[in-house]
Amino acid sequence: MGKIKSRILTGFVAAVILVVAFFAFFSWNVPGSNGVKRYNSFISSIRLGGDFTGNAYTVIYPDGVISAADYEFGIPDDEDKRAEYESKYQKCGEVYVSSDTLATSDKDELKAKIAKDAEVLNKRFSKKDYSGYSVSVQNDYTIRISVPTDFSYSAYAEKNATARSEATTAISQTIQALSYSGELSLRNTKVGKIYDSKLDNYILTPIKADITSYFKSFKKYVSAGNYAVKVNLTKEGRELFNSISSSVSANEDDKNVRFYIGEDQLLALTCESTITDKSFYISTNNKATAQDYAIVLNSAANGETLSVGYNLEDMEIIYPTASLGDYSAILLFVALMLVLVGAIVYAIVRYKKLGLVFAMSALVFALALIIALVTLGTQVTAAVALSAVLGFALMCGVNFVSFEAVRKNTEKGHTMQSAIKAGYKSLLATMIDMHLVLLGVSIIVGLVAVGEVAACGLVLFISTIASYILHWFTRFMWFVASSPAKDKFKFGGYKRRMIDD
Amino acid sequence: MTDFKFSNKFHIFLIISSVLIAIGIAVGLVCQFVFGGFFNFGEEYASYKTVTVSYAYVDYSDDDKVVELCDKEFEAAGVSYYDDFYGETTEGGTLTFKFYKSCDSEKLQNAAASIDGVIKSEGSGLSEAEFATVETELGSGNALIYCAIALSAAVAFQFIYFAIRYNLNGACAAFLANVHNLLLYLALMAITRVPFGSAAFAFGVITVLATVISSCYYFDRVRKNSKSADLSRLTPFELCDLSARESFFSTAIISVGLAAAGLLLFVTLSISSLSAYLVLSSALGAVFAALSCIYGTAIFTPSVHARFKKIADNFKATHGRAAKAVKA
Numbered sequence: 038m039g040k041i042k043s044r045i046l047t048g049f050v051a052a053v054i055l056v057v058a059f060f061a062f063f064s065w066n067v068p069g070s071n072g073v074k075r076y077n078s079f080i081s082s083i084r085l086g087g088d089f090t091g092n093a094y095t096v097i098y099p100d101g102v103i104s105a106a107d108y109e110f111g112i113p114d115d116e117d118k119r120a121e122y123e124s125k126y127q128k129c130g131e132v133y134v135s136s137d138t139l140a141t142s143d144k145d146e147l148k149a150k151i152a153k154d155a156e157v158l159n160k161r162f163s164k165k166d167y168s169g170y171s172v173s174v175q176n177d178y179t180i181r182i183s184v185p186t187d188f189s190y191s192a193y194a195e196k197n198a199t200a201r202s203e204a205t206t207a208i209s210q211t212i213q214a215l216s217y218s219g220e221l222s223l224r225n226t227k228v229g230k231i232y233d234s235k236l237d238n239y240i241l242t243p244i245k246a247d248i249t250s251y252f253k254s255f256k257k258y259v260s261a262g263n264y265a266v267k268v269n270l271t272k273e274g275r276e277l278f279n280s281i282s283s284s285v286s287a288n289e290d291d292k293n294v295r296f297y298i299g300e301d302q303l304l305a306l307t308c309e310s311t312i313t314d315k316s317f318y319i320s321t322n323n324k325a326t327a328q329d330y331a332i333v334l335n336s337a338a339n340g341e342t343l344s345v346g347y348n349l350e351d352m353e354i355i356y357p358t359a360s361l362g363d364y365s366a367i368l369l370f371v372a373l374m375l376v377l378v379g380a381i382v383y384a385i386v387r388y389k390k391l392g393l394v395f396a397m398s399a400l401v402f403a404l405a406l407i408i409a410l411v412t413l414g415t416q417v418t419a420a421v422a423l424s425a426v427l428g429f430a431l432m433c434g435v436n437f438v439s440f441e442a443v444r445k446n447t448e449k450g451h452t453m454q455s456a457i458k459a460g461y462k463s464l465l466a467t468m469i470d471m472h473l474v475l476l477g478v479s480i481i482v483g484l485v486a487v488g489e490v491a492a493c494g495l496v497l498f499i500s501t502i503a504s505y506i507l508h509w510f511t512r513f514m515w516f517v518a519s520s521p522a523k524d525k526f527k528f529g530g531y532k533r534r535m536i537d538d
Numbered sequence: 539m540t541d542f543k544f545s546n547k548f549h550i551f552l553i554i555s556s557v558l559i560a561i562g563i564a565v566g567l568v569c570q571f572v573f574g575g576f577f578n579f580g581e582e583y584a585s586y587k588t589v590t591v592s593y594a595y596v597d598y599s600d601d602d603k604v605v606e607l608c609d610k611e612f613e614a615a616g617v618s619y620y621d622d623f624y625g626e627t628t629e630g631g632t633l634t635f636k637f638y639k640s641c642d643s644e645k646l647q648n649a650a651a652s653i654d655g656v657i658k659s660e661g662s663g664l665s666e667a668e669f670a671t672v673e674t675e676l677g678s679g680n681a682l683i684y685c686a687i688a689l690s691a692a693v694a695f696q697f698i699y700f701a702i703r704y705n706l707n708g709a710c711a712a713f714l715a716n717v718h719n720l721l722l723y724l725a726l727m728a729i730t731r732v733p734f735g736s737a738a739f740a741f742g743v744i745t746v747l748a749t750v751i752s753s754c755y756y757f758d759r760v761r762k763n764s765k766s767a768d769l770s771r772l773t774p775f776e777l778c779d780l781s782a783r784e785s786f787f788s789t790a791i792i793s794v795g796l797a798a799a800g801l802l803l804f805v806t807l808s809i810s811s812l813s814a815y816l817v818l819s820s821a822l823g824a825v826f827a828a829l830s831c832i833y834g835t836a837i838f839t840p841s842v843h844a845r846f847k848k849i850a851d852n853f854k855a856t857h858g859r860a861a862k863a864v865k866a
Contacts, residue, residue: 088736088807091623106592106666131669173585174673181672355632357625362810372806376799419807420740426799427747434792467758474699474750478692486688493743494688 043520050514054400061407064191077191080370082200083410086168086418086489087185088359089366090193093208094183095354097216099151100346101138102178108133131176147345148177154218154343155180157336161215164332168416168489180347182212186356187416190366193359207325209354214329218343219299221248221334226291228284236300241281248338251277255334257327258318264327265318266304266334275315282312298337299346303330361419369422376426377403380433388440390522391529394514395436398507402432402500409499415492424493428500431475435508439464440529447533453525461512468508475501546775548841555718555838562725569728577727577734585673587637589619589650594630597661601631608635608653608667615649617641629664643671685739689746693717696750704757707850711843712753719749719834726826733819737804741797741823745830748796752789752835759785760843774847782840793831797824 038046064081067074098104103111108126113119126133129144142150152174159172168185175181187204191197222240229239242248251274258265270278278294285294286308293305296319304319321327336342359365381399385392406425410417443460451459479501483494515529522528566576589612591604598604601624612618612635619635626632637646650669657665693716701709723745727734759781763769769777804820 091625105668175670177671181670353627355625355627357623357632357634359810360621360623361807361816365807365810368806368810369803372803375806376802419736419804420743423740423744423800423803426803427744427796430796430799431751434795438788466761467754470699470703470758471751471754474696474754475747477695477699478747478750481691481695482685482688485691486684488684490685490688 038517038520040521043517047514047518051397054397054404057404058400061404064196075191075196077189077197079407079411081191081194081196082189083407084187084189084414084416085193085366086416086421087183088361088419089369089417090186090188090190091357091359092169092171092183093186093205093354093356094181095212095352096175096179096181097212097347097349097352098132098179099138099147100348101135103133103135105131105133129178132178134178150344151178151180154345157341157343158182158215160341161332161336163487164335165211165215165328166488166491168418168421168492182216184208184212185416193366205354205356211325211329212352212354213349214303214326215333216343216347216349217298217301217303217333218346219297219301220342221337222297223248223281224295224297224302225285225288225293226295227288228291236297238295241285241294242277246277249340250274252334252338255331255338257324257331259324259327263320264322264324265320266327266331267316267318268306268334269316275313278312278317282308282310286310296334298333298342303334369419373422373426376429380429384437387530389528389530390518391440391515394511394518395440397514398432398436398511399429401510402429402503402507405503406496406499410496413495415495416489418489418492420489421492421496424496425500428497428504431471431500432504432507435468435471435504436511439468439508439512443529444531447526447531450533453519453529453531453533456531457512457515468505472501472505546841548845551838551841555722555834558729559721559725562721562728566725566728569731577724577738578731579734585639585671587639587641587643587646588670588672589635589637589646589653589667590632590670591635591653591657591667592627592630592632592665593657594662594664596630597657597665598630601633604631604633604657607656608633611649611653611656615645615652617645617649639671643669685743689720689743692750693746696753700753700757704761705850707846708757708760708843711839711846712757714842715753715835715839716746716749718838719745719830722834723826723830726830727823730822730826732822732826735816735819737800737816737820738823740804741800741820741827744796744800745827748793748827748831749835752785752792752831753839755788755792756781756785756835756839774851775844778840778844778847782836786836789836790832793828793835797828797831800824800827 061079064078065076067076103126111122113122124136126135127139134144134147138147155172155174158180162170162172162182162184165184170185171181171183173181173183186193186208189197189200192201192204195201223242224233224236224238224240226238229241230243231240232238233240242251251271253269253271253274256267256269258267281294286292292308294308295302296304296306304321306317306319321330362368377399381392381396383392384395384399388395406428409415415421439461442464443456446456446459447453449456476498479494479497481494483491483498486494519525519528526533569578570576589608591608593601593604605622617637619637621636622633624631624633647669650667653667657667693713696716697709697713699709700712720742723742727738727742732738760777763772763777763781763784769780772780801820801824805817808814808816808820
């Protein structure tokens with residue numbers, strides 16, 4: 038390759054890498070916006086797990102159960118009313134349970150119901166693919182729910198109010214939706230078999246009907262910006278919806294089949310005509326809502342309902358500091374930079390200008406991973422960060438081993454070109470084997486595992502592909518960048534052993 | 539190491555591995571039934587007790603005074619927390635102090651009541667403190683189960699790939715290497731009762747990954763040496779020993795390198811959390827992962843593979859003679 042062509046190509050590639058790196062690593066206030074608008078770098082837009090941005094938690098109280106603080110707050114000053122108030126509640130450990138609630142279920146029964154509800158909630162939340170969550174019984178009578186905040190660093194550091202607000206709203210909606218209690222029922226305000234005076238609507242299914250037998254599954258549906266819950270019916274369900282939809286669609290005032298969990302309406306299916314298909318879609322506002330409603334409807338359709346009602350209106354969600362400390366996200370960045378810079382420095386010291394070629398590949402690897410994480414919305418936890426480091430170590434290892442194989446050939450007296458060719462060829466089989474096996478492993482881990490571990494599989498998958506591609510990119514850039522060099526051995530820090538005649 | 543014959547020492551390695559794994563299983567089972575956990579599940583997974591202090595900004599403008607007050611009461615009650623975190627509420631802030639489940643509930647209740655009394659008397663009455671017991675069922679323990687299934691499937695995939703790429707005896711040896719190394723790592727964790735949290739979990743995955751990569755190197759050396767005219771005449775034991783010696787350095791570098799990368803990450807994170815627990819579990823996890831992988835892949839596996847190879851070669855020879863006899 039000609040010197041000018043080589044320099045232009047090398048300069049162009051380096052410039053592209055630097056520009057992308059600038060946008061990936063640096064955030065700044067938009068000029069002229071007086072600090073109102075801010076450009077957030079790719080890296081500060083990566084969603085972080087609970088390790089780095091904390092886990093939001095709330096404690097939900099069953100109806101009729103209040104905290105000791107609320108009990109004391111409610112004590113009237115009037116001595117006469119005080120006695121009446123105190124008789125309404127019984128102290129049970131750290132909480133107070135209303136006497137009316139204990140009249141229907143005694144303490145042990147209530148504790149057992151709440152423990153069972155915690156299991157149901159645990160199953161519901163497990164479908165959310167969180168990197169980590171917990172549902173636990175607190176003080177025997179309440180349930181503590183903890184989920185990752187899903188903040189990016191800019192949202193966590195309160196530099197991006199929009200992102201933070203979206204994340205907090207999503208958490209609140211999810212906890213509320215998944216905590217709906219009661220049975221699944223189909224209702225309409227005008228037509229139906231049984232009238233419910235409390236909700237002022239009609240239940241559409243017969244009183245003895247087992248509604249769980251009508252539904253095969255509820256699934257989240259996302260396509261081209263449209264979000265919906267896909268409802269799959271059984272044979273019985275198909276017949277039922279045929280009959281329900283014909284009577285609802287004939288009604289002028291309300292053409293909706295409303296899906297209720299207990300007393301809460303989740304979805305409404307508009308029936309303009311009779312439904313004869315075995316599945317249909319009910320649209321929602323966004324992906325999270327579609328997923329949440331699908332989870333809770335599936336749970337109810339499988340007979341897994343919460344046996345106790347919970348007070349979700351007064352629920353307060355706390356957003357605490359990260360479990361690894363306030364500065365953990367910054368220190369994670371520092372640790373990853375240390376690994377990246379360390380590898381580059383080692384390469385430059387050992388391989389001279391070839392080390393700079395390696396530096397380009399290392400930066401491309403880092404940028405590719407950052408862009409993939411932002412685009413896919415993958416939550417980064419300590420384990421996912423470790424997977425990224427392992428992927429980077431694979432890329433470094435493959436390149437350094439190749440450079441050493443070339444060194445061995447130069448010491449045998451080969452020319453530079455033949456040394457590179459022979460060195461890369463000798464390792465080709467091992468490298469392909471390693472990458473294929475790791476690719477297979479990462480695909481399996483990504484597909485079979487859930488939550489954080491699935492994210493690790495995804496990152497390993499991306500890293501393995503990037504490592505393979507960058508192995509050849511490094512070789513190509515080595516050829517391009519070393520074209521103008523007079524001493525190609527010195528370019529890579531090699532010494533050619535001259536063979537005696 | 540330049541002349542070490544791994545294959546001849548098979549019985550020693552087998553005894554070492556079997557004893558370690560057996561002790562690990564025994565200790566784990568005893569702890570499972572007596573202390574409620576095969577491993578010493580760390581803070582992320584264990585049940586715990588809390589004292590939560592919710593304070594109003596009108597009473598305390600920041601959490602430093604509240605923390606100081608709470609520390610005093612906890613010291614007086616003779617209890618100490620292992621973790622604490624702060625969160626904002628609509629009226630102020632909330633501090634949650636986490637205590638081990640084994641901590642005395644009565645002492646904690648008294649401490650909470652004492653803190654409650656102090657902050658109510660000092661402030662407007664909007665601040666409060668309360669005690670709670672939180673029972674977790676391994677938290678998001680589903681992830682552990684799915685991870686175990688995923689890793690098992692991944693190991694099975696490696697077996698199939700090696701069977702196609704190399705041969706069946708190599709695939710069996712690679713499969714055994716994965717199972718052996720992971721069992722050894724888990725046995726060491728069970729015996730030493732190192733806190734089993736996310737760091738220890740991550741190093742378990744590193745053990746499997748390092749084994750997969752290292753075994754690629756070893757079997758590639760075996761394949762190349764088998765094809766060489768000079769070396770193909772060696773017995774299976776000599777061939778495996780030679781390949782093990784040639785790939786030992788690569789295996790050691792890979793194992794130590796991956797473990798060191800993980801250790802760097804977790805130790806850096808422990809600076810932020812000021813967590814000695816994280817440093818301890820990371821450091822020991824890294825050491826166990828590296829040791830399991832180096833010992834398992836570089837030393838134990840070649841001696842096993844040599845025997846598998848010998849059986850396979852004998853089978854081929856016998857089958858080959860029989861086929862020739864039939865043809866003749």
